[in-house]
Amino acid sequence: MTSSAPFRRFSFAFGTTFAVLYVVALAKDLALITVFPSLGIILAGTHRSRDVADPAMGFLAPAIYWYGWTTTAALGALVVGLVAASIPKGSTRYNWEGMVWIIPALSMIACVYLTLPWFRL
Amino acid sequence: MATALLIVHGLVAVALLGAITHQTLAAWGAAGARPASFLGRFRSVPSASFANAIVFLYAASTLLGGIIYLYFRVDVRPELERASHWHVLGFFELKEHFAAIGLALLPAYWVCWRRPLANEPTQIRTALTSMLAFIVWWGFLTGHVANNIMGFGS
Numbered sequence: 651m652t653s654s655a656p657f658r659r660f661s662f663a664f665g666t667t668f669a670v671l672y673v674v675a676l677a678k679d680l681a682l683i684t685v686f687p688s689l690g691i692i693l694a695g696t697h698r699s700r701d702v703a704d705p706a707m708g709f710l711a712p713a714i715y716w717y718g719w720t721t722t723a724a725l726g727a728l729v730v731g732l733v734a735a736s737i738p739k740g741s742t743r744y745n746w747e748g749m750v751w752i753i754p755a756l757s758m759i760a761c762v763y764l765t766l767p768w769f770r771l
Numbered sequence: 772m773a774t775a776l777l778i779v780h781g782l783v784a785v786a787l788l789g790a791i792t793h794q795t796l797a798a799w800g801a802a803g804a805r806p807a808s809f810l811g812r813f814r815s816v817p818s819a820s821f822a823n824a825i826v827f828l829y830a831a832s833t834l835l836g837g838i839i840y841l842y843f844r845v846d847v848r849p850e851l852e853r854a855s856h857w858h859v860l861g862f863f864e865l866k867e868h869f870a871a872i873g874l875a876l877l878p879a880y881w882v883c884w885r886r887p888l889a890n891e892p893t894q895i896r897t898a899l900t901s902m903l904a905f906i907v908w909w910g911f912l913t914g915h916v917a918n919n920i921m922g923f924g925s
């Protein structure tokens with residue numbers, strides 16, 4: 651059984667790039683959308699509560715950023731994946747193959763680091 | 772509705788856990804296992820045939836988890852915060868991050884198992900399978916603890 655080379659390049663580039671962009675989106679708070687499930691609304695971009703007079707407002711309208719981080723990373727990875735798929739075979743010496751598990755593994759470690767504040771509360 | 776979705780999510784996760792564990796052990800233990808032993812029989816599965824099911828189950832489980840997350844964020848997480856279960860929330864945050872990274876790895880995982888190159892070394896697919904297995908086990912255990920903590924942990 652042989653591989654479809656463009657799809658193979660796409661899948662390896664997508665997985666690798668997504669892992670990088672997800673950590674960037676998480677660290678820089680770059681959510682493409684913010685979901686407020688209790689209000690039933692979705693806003694474009696990252697929206698943090700600015701109600702410093704009453705921070706408890708966050709309990710009334712909790713926000714979800716995970717969808718936004720995932721969408722940000724998926725869109726970026728999609729672009730990079732499509733570019734990688736369109737590159738003619740042999741025109742680049744760069745090889746994604748080994749990176750497809752090393753970079754996501756490093757990204758998972760970065761996620762642990764970014765989540766450490768939860769464990770200091 | 773949320774309870775029904777959570778039960779289906781759990782059942783899909785159980786099936787996924789079994790499939791990915793079989794495949795991971797088979798990928799790691801191709802050589803040297805005594806075929807007559809329990810572990811040997813556990814590992815002697817046709818690994819590639821699990822790939823489609825694992826992709827489907829992982830995607831379905833993530834989709835269901837993504838829907839249930841809406842209820843979790845509104846009804847469950849504030850209660851956990853009020854009860855100061857910060858470690859559980861931290862582990863749950865990691866579950867979200869790992870699940871997203873794993874979801875993006877599914878195309879590469881599928882290609883490695885179902886469309887491998889001729890004479891392709893098996894290290895990459897073994898590594899990808901192991902990562903997915905870690906993510907699935909992490910998500911399963913963390914989800915269970917978050918689901919039950921206000922019962923046994925309070």
